[in-house]
Amino acid sequence: MTKFEGRNYCVVTYGCQMNVHESEKIRGVLTSLGMLETDNVNKAMVIVFNTCCVREGAEDRAYNNLIALQNIKKENPDTIIVVCGCMTQQKNGKYNIFERLPFVDIVIGTYNINELGDYLLRYAKKKQRIIEILDKPRGDMDVENAVRDDKINAYVNIIYGCNKFCTYCIVPYVRGREQSRKPQDIYKEVKDLVQNQGYKYITLLGQNVNSYGKDLDEKITFSQLLTSLCRIEGDFKIKFMTSHPMDLGDDLIKVMKDEPKVAKTLHLPVQSGSNAMLKQMNRHYDIKHYMRIIKRCKRLIPNISLSTDIIVGFPGETEKDFNQTIKLLKRVKYDQIFAFMYSKRSGTPAATFENQVPEAEKKIRVNKLLRLQKIIQQEKNKKYFKRTYNCLIKQQNGVAIGITDGGKEIYIPGYKYYNQNYFANVRVEGIRNHKLSGVIDE
C-alpha cells in the first residue's frame, strides 16, 4: 500500500479536446494508484494543473489560479502540486514555472503524463522537486484505464504535434513535430472501448489527423487507418478532428461515403475566405482548393454536416478580405461555425505583424459573421424535412430522441425506447420553432 491509496486527487484542465483527453489519462494514472477523485482542490492530496498556452488569456488564468494554491500548500505541506500540459513545453516555460512558483513540486510535459505515477512515488520518497519534459513519448502514450466522463463518446489520440506552422499558432513550438501512434495500438484501444466498454462514438484526435502515418516506417494513411477501424465488430461510429484542408484527399471522402461506421460529419477549419489572409496565415491552401473539397463532400455525401473555424481580424484583414469570408459562409452554408477574434500569441510570427486590426473592428466583424450564421442555420433546418438520418437513439426527459452525426436532435414522440443507446434511421416529419421531430424509418 502506497501513501496515495485512498487519498484524493483533483485535476484542473485548461484548453482543447486534446487536453481534456490527456486529463482523462491523468485521472486513469491516479486512479490506478488507488486514489479517489474530488473537484475540490482544498480536499486533494495531489493537485494536477493540465495547462494550455494557445491563448495568452488561458495562460494568465492558469498562472493566477496556480498562485492561489500556495496557501493550500502552506496549510498542508503534504499536498503535492503538479503542472503539466502545453505551458510546460514552451521555450523556458518549465523554468518559468519552477522559478516563479516555488511551491510547485512536479513539472512534466505532455509526453510524460503516463509516467506521473512514478514521479509521484519518487517525490514521496525523496521530497525533491522534479522537472522532466520529454520531446517525444517513450513507447505508446495510451493509458489503458483512462477515466472518461462521457460514457457514449470516447476520445482516442492518433497523432501528436503538428508540422504546419500557421503563423498565429503556438502548437508546433510546444507540442513538437508530428508523431503518429502505431495503428495496432490504436486498433487495440478502439476495439476495447467498443467491445468491452460499450462506447458508441470514437472520436480520433490529432492537431492534423490527415497527416496520420506520414512519420511511421509502416506506410499507412489516415483513410486506411479509418477503414481498418471500421472492420471492428460492433454498433459504433467513428468521428475525427481536426482536419487540415491541405492534406484532406479524395481517398478520405470516399471512405466517409462508403463506410457506414464513419460519421457523416466533417469539421474543416477554413480560417478565412480571403486568399491573401490564408497566405499570411501560412495555411498552404487557397479558397479554390477548399471549395473543391466542400463540393465533393456535398455531392458524394448529401446528408453531411459541415463545420469550421474562422479567425476574424487577423493582422492586415481589410473590409474586402472580411467580405470574402462572408461570401464563403453564404456559399458553403455550414451547419456550425466557431468564430474567434484574432488574439496575439507571443512566440508566433503573427504577433509581430504590422496592421493589427483594432479590437472594436474585430468585434463588429465577428458579430456580423455570427448573425449571418444564425440566419443560415435557421434556413438549413428546412433541409432536414422528409430526410432520413442514421441517429444515435437516446432518452431525454422520458422522450426518445435521435442524435444525427452532426449533433442535431430529432424528437421521436410516442416511440418506445429500449433503455440502451443504439443506432437507427429516423425520418424528419416535422419542424416547429427550429425543433425537429420524426419517426423511426425501418
Ligand code: SF4
Ligand atoms: S494546423 Fe496550424 S492551427 Fe492547427 S495545430 Fe498546426 S499550426 Fe496550429
